[in-house]
Amino acid sequence: MTGVGSAVRRLYLSVYNWAVFFGWAQVLYYAVTTLLESGHEAVYAAVERPLQFAQTAAFLEILHGLVGLVRSPVSATLPQIGSRLFLTWGILWSFPETHSHILVTSLVISWSITEIIRYSFFGMKETFGFAPSWLLWLRYSTFMVLYPTGISSEVGLIYIALPYMKATEKYCLRMPNKWNFSFDFSYASILSLAVYVPGSPHMFTYMLAQRKKALAKAKAA
Amino acid sequence: MKVSVVSRSGREVVRGGVELKDSAKVADLQDAIYAKTKKYYPARQRLTLPIQPGKSGKPVVLSAKASLSEYCEKGSGSLTVVFKDLGPQVFYSTLFFFEYLGPLLIYPMFYYLPVYKYFGYEGERVMHPVQTYAMYYWCFHYFKRIMETFFVHRFSHATSPVSNVFRNCAYYWTFGAYIAYYCNHPLYTPVSELQMKIGFGFGILCQIANFYCHILLRNLRSPSGNGGYQIPRGFLFNIVTCANYTTEIYQWLGFNIATQTVAGYIFLVVAASIMTNWALGKHRRLKKLFDGKEGRPKYPRRWVILPPFL
Numbered sequence A: 001m002t003g004v005g006s007a008v009r010r011l012y013l014s015v016y017n018w019a020v021f022f023g024w025a026q027v028l029y030y031a032v033t034t035l036l037e038s039g040h041e042a043v044y045a046a047v048e049r050p051l052q053f054a055q056t057a058a059f060l061e062i063l064h065g066l067v068g069l070v071r072s073p074v075s076a077t078l079p080q081i082g083s084r085l086f087l088t089w090g091i092l093w094s095f096p097e098t099h100s101h102i103l104v105t106s107l108v109i110s111w112s113i114t115e116i117i118r119y120s121f122f123g124m125k126e127t128f129g130f131a132p133s134w135l136l137w138l139r140y141s142t143f144m145v146l147y148p149t150g151i152s153s154e155v156g157l158i159y160i161a162l163p164y165m166k167a168t169e170k171y172c173l174r175m176p177n178k179w180n181f182s183f184d185f186s187y188a189s190i191l192s193l194a195v196y197v198p199g200s201p202h203m204f205t206y207m208l209a210q211r212k213k214a215l216a217k218a219k220a221a
Numbered sequence B: 001m002k003v004s005v006v007s008r009s010g011r012e013v014v015r016g017g018v019e020l021k022d023s024a025k026v027a028d029l030q031d032a033i034y035a036k037t038k039k040y041y042p043a044r045q046r047l048t049l050p051i052q053p054g055k056s057g058k059p060v061v062l063s064a065k066a067s068l069s070e071y072c073e074k075g076s077g078s079l080t081v082v083f084k085d086l087g088p089q090v091f092y093s094t095l096f097f098f099e100y101l102g103p104l105l106i107y108p109m110f111y112y113l114p115v116y117k118y119f120g121y122e123g124e125r126v127m128h129p130v131q132t133y134a135m136y137y138w139c140f141h142y143f144k145r146i147m148e149t150f151f152v153h154r155f156s157h158a159t160s161p162v163s164n165v166f167r168n169c170a171y172y173w174t175f176g177a178y179i180a181y182y183c184n185h186p187l188y189t190p191v192s193e194l195q196m197k198i199g200f201g202f203g204i205l206c207q208i209a210n211f212y213c214h215i216l217l218r219n220l221r222s223p224s225g226n227g228g229y230q231i232p233r234g235f236l237f238n239i240v241t242c243a244n245y246t247t248e249i250y251q252w253l254g255f256n257i258a259t260q261t262v263a264g265y266i267f268l269v270v271a272a273s274i275m276t277n278w279a280l281g282k283h284r285r286l287k288k289l290f291d292g293k294e295g296r297p298k299y300p301r302r303w304v305i306l307p308p309f310l
Helices: A002-038 A040-057 A059-067 A074-093 A102-128 A133-139 A143-168 A185-220 B026-037 B092-112 B115-119 B129-151 B162-183 B193-220 B243-259 B262-289
Strands: B002-007 B045-048 B078-085 B089-091 B159-161
Touching (some): A040 A074, A074 A102, A074 A143, A074 A185, A102 A133, A133 A185, B092 B159, B129 B193, B129 B243, B162 B262
């Protein structure tokens, strides 16, 4: 009985990982080809749908961690996926004025390369039971370049969107109302920028620790 | 007897060790360590026995009141202890005082001072009666907590790490300001007078019940601080393990019914989940300790914190 459950789990995770891999591969392909053909202004329009699919599908990873399907701690996946969903829907989808900015290109390329490596790594492990050493090395090395470029793009795009948030008052709730509550999206976004200050070094050092652990284990094997 | 004091990495904390009488207590050892290091006062010290090679499990923590000989091998005239620095410590009363002083001062600032000018609200602000009563209720609550800190509570641990001061104050002061902002807002919408009376009436009742719960808890602990866990009895404790938390949650519920702010309900949910974790831990410990075996009393069936849910 436990064997069947385990097989179903592996099958599900294999399908999930390769499906999302395919989504991110599309994102990278469309981003690069559009960049070469039409320039960075057109990149967002080209990648919008696959980006939204791939990034939103990542939400399932939080659930995987919560139900114990995988061993990733929710405290690590939640902030990263949360910030990306915020960027994908809260900034890019909500404020079209950001679409033509070059930071969209750097964001999308950073994210997609990172995720292609990560999901193929997971996909290999679930499907074949192992991953090649070069993929392991990429998995635990590329973040050193891609985290800085990705995070800079995220912060930059939030900053660029701030004046449009204020102008449109999108996602704002004003008093008076019966529940005596108000919400201002631009203030919330400024707060999220503040969270990046301690959050980014924390994620980076977390990944450095993971790298040391993983590569040491591989060397021992 | 000779006592070696080493850090967890094996480094010698007190060079040459400490020489003590065979009848010495752990507290004497702690005083001796402080005398030699000039830095690690007893409250900062966590002393444990070394973990035997090949064995696992949690190390044995030395109790300050116990005799050192209790931890020695039979007939051995020496002992090794592992030292850990807990960092600068503050008394719990100090910690609690500053936790509660913040909300007590911050909330009235939003009520009395023209702070909303800086949020873009010019002109005169008309206060509703419920806002005045909410301010009285809030200040009474935190004043009560400060008084209980100094005159009611007895603490099992004498001190707390300094880092907890910043964390706890951030929690209380931020929520205090957040709730105060909405409760005293120029565009505040009051609830009906009946709802206000129900909320504040229920809340005051629960605050008084909470105070009585704290009296009962205080009497569980002797002034000298001796004695471990005991089964709380009397009043609501006969029904709920952590009746003090129950009444605390319900008094905030009363406040929220009367004031009706989202910020207040968010605070209620956060506070309730924190206290629920504490309550579950305590309930588990009491049930484990009082299992009805070997002459020990059996822990009665009780709710944990929030009947009829938990």
